[in-house]
Amino acid sequence: RKEVEQDPGPFNVPEGATVAFNCTYSNSASQSFFWYRQDCRKEPKLLMSVYSSGNEDGRFTAQLNRASQYISLLIRDSKLSDSATYLCVVNLPSGSARQLTFGSGTQLTVLP
Amino acid sequence: DAGITQSPRYKITETGRQVTLMCHQTWSHSYMFWYRQDLGHGLRLIYYSAAADITDKGEVPDGYVVSRSKTENFPLTLESATRSQTSVYFCASKAGLNTEAFFGQGTRLTVV
Numbered sequence A: 001r002k003e004v005e006q007d008p009g010p011f012n013v014p015e016g017a018t019v020a021f022n023c024t025y026s027n028s029a030s031q032s033f034f035w036y037r038q039d040c041r042k043e044p045k046l047l048m049s050v051y052s053s054g055n056e057d058g059r060f061t062a063q064l065n066r067a068s069q070y071i072s073l074l075i076r077d078s079k080l081s082d083s084a085t086y087l088c089v090v091n092l093p094s095g096s097a098r099q100l101t102f103g104s105g106t107q108l109t110v111l112p
Numbered sequence B: 001d002a003g004i005t006q007s008p009r010y011k012i013t014e015t016g017r018q019v020t021l022m023c024h025q026t027w028s029h030s031y032m033f034w035y036r037q038d039l040g041h042g043l044r045l046i047y048y049s050a051a052a053d054i055t056d057k058g059e060v061p062d063g064y065v066v067s068r069s070k071t072e073n074f075p076l077t078l079e080s081a082t083r084s085q086t087s088v089y090f091c092a093s094k095a096g097l098n099t100e101a102f103f104g105q106g107t108r109l110t111v112v
Helices: none
Strands: A002-004 A011-014 A020-023 A032-038 A045-050 A055-057 A060-067 A070-075 A086-095 A095-103 A108-112 B004-007 B010-013 B019-025 B029-037 B043-053 B052-057 B064-065 B075-080 B089-096 B101-103 B109-112
Touching: A002 A086, A011 A020, A032 A060, A032 A070, A045 A055, A045 A060, A045 A070, A045 B101, A060 A086, A070 A086, A095 B029, A095 B043, B004 B089, B010 B019, B010 B029, B019 B089, B019 B109, B043 B064, B052 B064
Parallel strands: A011 A108, B010 B109
Antiparallel strands: A002 A020, A020 A070, A032 A045, A032 A086, A055 A060, A060 A070, A086 A095, A086 A108, B004 B019, B019 B075, B029 B043, B029 B089, B043 B052, B064 B075, B089 B101, B089 B109
16 A cells, blocks of 8 residues: 555646545654645645645645545636646655655646 | 755766766755656655765665765765666755655756
8 A cells, every 4th residue: 555645637627616636644653744736747846734723825725634644635716827736745754754755646637 | 046956957878877966955954855756657765864974765775876975965876877767856855854845956867
């Protein structure tokens, strides 16, 4: 079983739609969680951190469910510029450092 | 400029040659990482470092060597390049155990 699993998609949605991505992680000792965005094999860029209480940044809302070991990302009012691959990232305790472990990514295409 | 930079951005090398990819960060982050990303695949951890002179293997370390004599630099060396090491390589750094990571722009390596 992969340590971080995501639905690879692709998700094709019209502009203005609401889309949600889920991600599950296997290590209950994981301490911190993030969503990153990656465009066309450029470097991943932090979209938002995910907190236990849930957090929102404009059109983006992230949720964490520790009991079920999943995190989610909700995008409202999708824009063409939201088209990208969204990476679920979990800080796993390992050795001398907490490794950032990446899901394989969910591809989103927002259609005009 | 502050940030994390990789060099070179593009590299073509021949099978069997040694090649070193450079990574430099100006934040004095403790943790640094090397990932590779192949077409159609997610990010896979090669090596990571918790501090100067402390390095650990990641998921796919074979054929690679790292060093970290200074906090700000984390070079990755392919001892004898193989075609299977053709990939995009990303360096990343983070300040603390549970913090987010920041990525360099990547090095596209082609082994012919």
